[in-house]
Amino acid sequence: MRADLLIKPTDVLRQAGWRPGRNAGDAAMLAILKTAAVGHWALFPAAEAAIREFHGLRIAPAPGGGRVVAATGCVVDPQEARYAGPPLSRLGDTLGTRLFPFGRTDNEAPLALDEDGRLFTLGVGGAWLLGETAREGLVGLAEGAMPVRLRSRERLWPLSGMPADLAAAVRAALVAVYVLHHTGVYSARALRLRVTTLRGVGILALDETFALRPGRLDASAEPLTQAMTDQLAGAGLSPRGCELALGVPAPPGTSGPLTTLECTITLGGPAGRPTLALSAGMGASVGRTAEVLDACERAFAAWAARQ
Template identity: 75%
Template sequence: MTGEIPTADALTAAGWRPGRDAAQDALHAILRTVTVGRWEVFPAAERALREFHGLRVPAVGDGLDVAATGCLVDPQEARYAGPPLRQLGHSLGTRLFPFGRTDSDAPMAVDEDGRLFTLGVGGGWLLGDSAHDGLLALAVGRRPVRLRSRERYWPLSGMPADLAAGVRAALVAVYVLHHTGVYSARALRLQVTTLRGVGVLALDRTFPLLPGPLEASAEPLTRSMEEALAAAGLRAQNCELALAVPAPSGTPGPLAELDCTVTVGGPAGGPTLSLSAGMSASYGRASRVLAACEAAFAAWATPH
């Protein structure tokens, strides 16, 4: 594509202006949407719809990054998309309210923070951090953010498959999570699964980190875990050991659901490090700090 797309004029040409308020038309549309679809309206949705309701925004040009798409802002256009939009909201940890429909027949919705989402090819997408930005992005073809869970695995080659090595690796994970700004963990969680038969979770216990340098916690933690295994009549050699780094109480938003685990002695063979996060970590600060964390883990796990 060549030429410059007049992004600033895309919404103005559709009839939007700063301070626009569709007032009664927007409120009537919200009421009809709530009545038919059993939706629950919230302040951010009402504000966005009062500002943009009734606009038919056309596509501008071919698109900057992806194909430009027009849309109609009217919650009634998406009120019957309840199940998929509610499922998307549940996955994101927020409520969604219908906002309209794109020219490609994809429902749009706004969340409690005013962000604009759509459901289309490939699942859910974040169009913009506000309804204004999302409508502009759609009209001029700016690339949306795909919403998907993150899950990464790194084999820890060269690491012994024993509890002591697993504890040391988990403490490295604690360090990386802290220094990349994910969160500052205060404990390790040991989950022990027997390898015979169907596999039973035989031990699930959290061990607090000791004050001082992380390296100083390695041996005491290992001893405490060995004592817990012995008290439960378990042998580490006959079990899968999962050493998770749980988020401390009060960790906000999507980072609270992150799972970082070092697994030792399981069916996968050698020790592994895994990192997973929910769909809501696809955007914003959570996405940025997780990208830094993943890069640090990849560098650490790669043999030199």
């Protein structure tokens, strides 16, 4: 069941003039048109529905100081955030969705909705998810509920028991391919080898992509290792004097937050031992992307613990 259906209307909304079935009508549409004309914003159904329902409300913070964080009031009027185009556009690109202005908080932070109807704000500490729906977000803001901070994620797992050689790194990278596919992140079709010299400031000496063979993943291990070894030799490089990073790039056509994901097996670098790393941009901290990456992290942690 959708989260907004589980949330009962609260006093903060009723006191501001909200009621079930509310529709601000022409006033809401006029505000939408004026907003779109200034910032070239593209309207979508979730934004129109929420603005029609809540436009014109001035929601006061609930008394008592807030449940978890400070309670904050707001005004719902897309024109109040129409000039926040650049930062909201960047946030939308990071999240892999479009945003439309919704209003502003009493702290002058812009409010915006995405195509799924989620309510976001840009304030102290960066970007925040206030609620999975406009109603949930408005209530949470006014009552001082804890918002979700949007932040990049990065995890490292030392692979202390893994041999520090290219063949072992290839096998580990193929395990990563399997985990990413099995947990629903994406189905990789290649490995990317990046080689950095360890002399001076370090120079990227090789950056090549090697396609996986059709069929079983383990059948690709030996051919990939040989192809990479030949490439290193052809470039006059020795694994012993370099840092090798074997990445599992997203396949063509991947969009949204997953385009920022990097999964890499590194060996021969300053860390001195093989390491598995997983990172993604802040758009991966919410929604379906966050769920699949949580599952992926659990699988990687369990595998790394066995090495």
